[in-house]
Amino acid sequence: MSASSLLQTVLPHRLLSRLAMYAAQSRVRPLKNFLIGQVLAHFDVAMDEAEQSDPYAFESFNAFFTRALKPGARTADADDSTLLMPSDGRISQAGNITNGRILQAKGQDYSAAELLGDEAAALPFTDGSFLNIYLAPRDYHRVHMPWTGTLRETLHVPGRLFSVSPATAQAVPRLFARNERLVCHFDCDFGPMAVVMVGAMLVSGVETVWNGINIPKYANQPLRRDFRGQDIRLERFAEMARFNYGSTVIVLLPHGVATLDAGLEPGRAVKVGQRFAQRS
Numbered sequence: 001m002s003a004s005s006l007l008q009t010v011l012p013h014r015l016l017s018r019l020a021m022y023a024a025q026s027r028v029r030p031l032k033n034f035l036i037g038q039v040l041a042h043f044d045v046a047m048d049e050a051e052q053s054d055p056y057a058f059e060s061f062n063a064f065f066t067r068a069l070k071p072g073a074r075t076a077d078a079d080d081s082t083l084l085m086p087s088d089g090r091i092s093q094a095g096n097i098t099n100g101r102i103l104q105a106k107g108q109d110y111s112a113a114e115l116l117g118d119e120a121a122a123l124p125f126t127d128g129s130f131l132n133i134y135l136a137p138r139d140y141h142r143v144h145m146p147w148t149g150t151l152r153e154t155l156h157v158p159g160r161l162f163s164v165s166p167a168t169a170q171a172v173p174r175l176f177a178r179n180e181r182l183v184c185h186f187d188c189d190f191g192p193m194a195v196v197m198v199g200a201m202l203v204s205g206v207e208t209v210w211n212g213i214n215i216p217k218y219a220n221q222p223l224r225r226d227f228r229g230q231d232i233r234l235e236r237f238a239e240m241a242r243f244n245y246g247s248t249v250i251v252l253l254p255h256g257v258a259t260l261d262a263g264l265e266p267g268r269a270v271k272v273g274q275r276f277a278q279r280s
Helices: 003-010 013-025 029-042 061-065 112-116 119-125 166-171
Strands: 082-084 089-096 101-105 108-111 129-134 142-144 149-157 181-188 191-198 206-208 212-215 223-226 239-243 248-253 258-260 275-279
Touching: 013 029, 013 061, 029 061, 089 101, 089 258, 101 112, 101 166, 108 112, 112 119, 112 181, 112 191, 112 248, 119 191, 129 258, 129 275, 149 212, 181 206, 181 239, 191 239
Parallel strands: none
Antiparallel strands: 082 275, 089 129, 101 108, 129 248, 142 239, 149 181, 149 223, 181 191, 191 248, 206 212, 206 239, 258 275
């Protein structure tokens, strides 16, 4: 394990993330403009795509980070039988789930049951497929539906807040199954689909379109919410959630429902609405 990863094991993750959250939500102009300026200076942020193109016009750093895009800046793949990238970012990993285990990085994997926090919920994905996308600070931070589905339930799983950078994913065992996360279960025409919003160091905010902020509050025990009977149906490509900073989104699909596209290699840059699989 690298020195950076070792340091992360002893840092007070939640305290640091809370402090970062307070700074990100501050409307004190010098502070929020300084934070925005740091991102603009170090990352290639495409402000010309944003609905509000002046980065310093946002009321807070978090508002800048979760900015909406201009209409048409992202479009869904024209073939309505394809599953869509849920976010901008870079592919961390994508492929088949083998005997219930998901590849994290070379020499590292974790189980779908660990990730979902539920053995029974993981069973439909035992030999299915997965997509893992890492969002960097430059990216659009809203997450959209890969396929049309009706929300069944969510599970807020307590955990750490390690960085989810590619270097940390290679170094920290079972990273995505250890971090705080919100597991969203949808019922689709092909069966279940899970979309997992994974928190990270200084990246502790997860907000959904159906009930607002879910993380923080941080969980000390799993928190399950049942949405059956509420008819929360989200169409393919519709916004479903957002990160109040960068992080990782993971999609799980059952066996046989879709064929992943070729070329989903780690590090490939992707955008919301591009195809990643063909419905079988």
